[in-house]
Amino acid sequence: xxxxxxxxxxxxxxxxxxxxxxxxxxxxxxxxxxxxxxxxxxxxxxxxxxxxxxxxxxxxxxxxxxxx
Numbered sequence: 835x836x837x838x839x840x841x842x843x844x845x846x847x848x849x850x851x852x853x854x855x856x857x858x859x860x861x862x863x864x865x866x867x868x869x870x871x872x873x874x875x876x877x878x879x880x881x882x883x884x885x886x887x888x889x890x891x892x893x894x895x896x897x898x899x900x901x902x
Contacts, residue, residue: 865901873897 856863865872878893 865898869898869901870894873901 856866873894875892875894878897881893882890
């Protein structure tokens, strides 16, 4: 079962609190700014065909962690 991200944060958002440490125009800044558009939840829907079982960690959150 594919987990859903409701927008709540477990801790502080690193991008908001550390934005000045990431060079503007860098690959990391681009990925952080566009992470929602680069890995929407629909992209991962075919990996979770069953509605049975425990919901997973939202895949778009995991993809952002792997990329960044």
